[in-house]
Amino acid sequence: MKKTILISAVAAAGTLGYLFWPGPKSDQSTANRITDQGAALVEIVLPENLSTNAQIGKRGFDANCAACHGLNAVGKQGVAPPLVHVIYEPGHHGDESFQRAVAQGVRAHHWPFGNMPPIDGLARPDVTMITQYVRELQRANGIN
Incomplete structure (x- = not known):
């Protein structure tokens, strides 16, 4: 039992x-x-104020870059890297790197997202303003 x-x-x-x-x-x-898929890759602090050039650059970024790099350059999971990241600090990727990336595209070398194609319709002054916006985002997040 x-x-x-x-x-x-x-x-x-x-x-x-x-x-x-x-x-x-x-x-x-x-x-x-x-x-x-498409989720932000980094969390950032937004600057309290943007310079006039960065405000213009934000409009250009939102229209031409955010679809891949995410709003406020935070990247998108499975799509494209964040630009508010130490890899893109001015000492490693200078402002001319952004100009060349837009004009010629970029072979994948830091991230597993694949190659970036050239972006049509942006002139050097447009990219200068977009770069100013990205640099101000970077500085607000301790990337100098």
Whole structure:
């Protein structure tokens, strides 16, 4: 009789354990990767004020760059990198790097997003203003 009760208790515990055991994590992580597509890659602090040139640059950025690089240059998961990042600090990627990226495109070299194509319709003065906007965002976030 004691043996029967013990076997029943073990069977019941096993059944309850099976029913309440969490499912496989790989399914959840796959779901997260799908829903995170396009999510911001960094959190930033916005500057209290933008210079006049940076305000003009923000309008240009929003119209030509934000679709890939995200609003306020925070990047987009699976799409394009954040520009408010130490990799794009002036000492590593000078202002001319932004000019060349827009005019000629860029081969992927820091991030796994693929190549950036050239962007049509932006003249050097436009890119100068956009770069000013990005630099002011960077400075507000401790990237000099």
